[in-house]
Every structure is written in structure tokens, then in C-alpha cells.
Amino acid sequence: MTATVSSPAERRRNKIRARILSAAERVFAREGVEGLSIRRLAENIDYSPAAIYKYFKSKDELIDELKETFFELILENVHRIADTSTPFNERARDCVATYVMIAVEKPYHYAAAFAGEAADNRVAPVDDEPGFELSKKGQAFNVLRGMIAEGVENGAFRSEIDPSLAAKSVWASMHGLTMMIVHIPSFPALKADQATMSREDFILFHADQVIRGLEMHNE
């Protein structure tokens, strides 16, 4: 599709860029923003600190790329579950659970992805913006919205539900559990109360609660 008739120079450049990114990824995954310094990174790949700035405008831009790649991973996994043919309610629940499970595998990435004040949180292009490409985060949101719309249509969820609104609410709930686990490593066990449930089971329990909130009540 995209014709990549890159010159040798360009290919060499991309290679070095990739080396920087992969060194950064390694440090970042282990120690987060705190541990990742330009100077340390430069030493790691045997360049001067200033050299990094020939490849990235700033530390933030570098980290942004790590985050985007990470959300690509989340998106792939959620998509895989969403395209399954298991019963709808179970499938919806597993999507929520999968988001959390993959996300918490790289706690620093996830936390960083939401740390910046006003990252790119678009959800649709405005009119016909030319080169617009939705962020992976935005794409993941759209999968969620589509799934909820499906539930409303097939009668699994309450008919008065607005899929866009509900998707935001569900997303907030997923986000919350993920952040809890990220920031409180022992979660759901709180200090001095015996853990009564494994983390995986708790994630499924939570996902179940979230989906239940959307379902029909016959009251």
C-alpha cells in the first residue's frame, strides 16, 4: 500500500531511530518515566545525549511513540476477542477483562498514556480532515462503542442506552480498575486484608459488574 522506496540513508536513519526506541522501551518498561533519562538512554546506545534530539524533538515525543505502540497491542487483543463468536454477554465481558489484563502487563506504559494533560483523545475525524488518522486509543474506544451498540440492538442491553455515552462510562470503569492495579501492586488485596480472590478472577468479576450495569432489569 504505502510505497516505501526509501533511500539507503533513510533506511539507516530509521534503523537508528528504532534502536533508540527499543532501548527506551527496555528501560521504560522496567522503571517508567523516572528511570528513563535522555542521558542514560544515550549512554545505553553509545551516543551523546544531544544526538537523541536529531531523532526526536523531545523526551515527550519519544515516549509518545512508546505509548502508541503499546496501545496498538491492547487494540489488537481487544479486537481478537471482539471478533470471536462466543455468546454476546460473555464476549462483551471478556473484551473489558482483556483490556485490563493486557494493560496491566506494562504498568508504566499504561499510567504514562494517561498522565499527560491533553493527549490525543479524538474519537472521530472532524468532517473530512485530510490526513487524519485516529489514535490507537481512539480506535479501541470505537470497538467498545460498536460492541455496546450491538448489545442495544440485539436486546441484551437496555434500549434507552446511548452507546457513545455508555462506552465512556464502561471505559472509565475499565480504566479505573487498571489504574488501581497499576498503582497498588497488590490490588485487589489491600494491606492487612486477606486476598480472597486472584487478580484474574477479580478482573472478570469487575468486568461482569460493568456489563451488568448495561443489562435489562425486569423490575
Next chain:
Amino acid sequence: MTATVSSPAERRRNKIRARILSAAERVFAREGVEGLSIRRLAENIDYSPAAIYKYFKSKDELIDELKETFFELILENVHRIADTSTPFNERARDCVATYVMIAVEKPYHYAAAFAGEAADNRVAPVDDEPGFELSKKGQAFNVLRGMIAEGVENGAFRSEIDPSLAAKSVWASMHGLTMMIVHIPSFPALKADQATMSREDFILFHADQVIRGLEMHNE
């Protein structure tokens, strides 16, 4: 209760400590951790940077006190709603909504309260630990757990629900919405989709979803 027969020296010391804290609070509320530097704080109260360290062991310890005071505010507000005599389901929903609404009034405080890896997240004292005092955060959690236990008892919530577990799930959902609003200032409006609902209404909608997840289904 606590006999405060403080010497003049001690009172003077506490006064200065309080002055430091209040200057820190002012800066922190406006600009967060990034904006609050020891040097700037020192200049603000006309002391040398090193002087701060006679009153606080580290910047982190100083900020910890700001966070605890902040959670005291949340706790008070949630308690006030919990002690109301409005119908149970409505009351439960309002507790959740209030937590979020108060929390987002000081975004930097809330974000910081969960930023540190392993803060104090106890929920009960181990056996008879002598001078143990539950953090305000922990106390707020206990209010939530009590309320859910009440719901299970009076039949509003499903009988198989474990209040401790459910409280963690609900807490995660509240936390998630709060974090979303904190990190994405325009939430629930996402870029390039028209905001279809005010923030207050969305918080109530979310709280409602969360409580619904606990309710009986007659399926």
C-alpha cells in the same frame, strides 16, 4: 481528648510547618507536582531551601500531608451523603457521584494521591497494632463497604455479593471516572464529538450504572 500542652517553642514550630504547608497547597492546587519545587516554595515563604528539611523529611512527605488533608475532605462529603435518609439506591448512587465530584475539584491532588507506587492502602489494622490509625483513604473505602453491606442485607443488591469485593470493584469504577476527568479536561466530551451531556449529569449516569451492576436481576 489529646492533651495539647505544647510549649511555646512547639507551637511556634507548628505554625511555621503550617505556613509551609499552606504555601505548598496554594502552588500545588494550581500547578501540581511539576510546579511545586522546594526552591520555589522556600522563596515563597522567605526561607532557604534547606530550611524546609528541618520540617519535612522530603518533598514526598510534604506532599503526602497535602494528600491526606485532601482525602479528609472527600471522606467528610461522602459521609455526609451516606448519613442522609434518602431512599437507599439513590443514596448509594449519590455517594459514588459525590466522591467523583469532590475529587475532581482538585485534580492534581487526586492524581498525586494515586501516583506513588505503594502508598498506604490499608483497610484494617492487623490484629491489635498499637498506634494504628487508618488513612482517610482507607476510611472512605470502609464507608463504601458498609453501604454495600447494607444493600445486600436489605435486599437491594444481589445476595451472593461479597461487600468487600464489590466495594473494591465500585471503588475502581469511581476512581476510573475521576481519573478520566482529571487527565482529559474535556471529558466526557471527546475531541470532535459534540458533548451530549453535562459533566454532572454524566457523573450521575456513571454512578447509576455502577450501582445497577450490584442490583438484583430477575432473569
Next chain:
DNA sequence: TATTTTAGTGAACGGTGTTTACTTTCTGAA
């Protein structure tokens, strides 16, 4: 080949949290 672009660097700027050695001020007991 001559010229322009690019890759890479060392040194500096202005900032950070924290420690250390030092002086001054206050306090509590003989």
C-alpha cells in the same frame, strides 16, 4: 568536484531534590 545537507559532539544553561558543614539563636538546668 564543489556545495549543501545531515550526523554527531562537548560544553554550557538553568533547573531539580538533597546533604553537609557551619553559624546563630533559643531553651532548660545548675
Next chain:
DNA sequence: TTCAGAAAGTAAACACCGTTCACTAAAATA
């Protein structure tokens, strides 16, 4: 009242940080 010891406060330094600038060396282009 005097005097030892504690406490309050400080200037200067340490070891970092992200970023910029002036510069050289190498490669690409014309």
C-alpha cells in the same frame, strides 16, 4: 545568671535532569 546543648537557619556543594548552541566531520547532491 550563666552555660552546655539543642534547635533553627543558611550558603555552598553534589549529582542529577532536559534542552540548546556552536561546532566539526561525514555523506549526499548538484
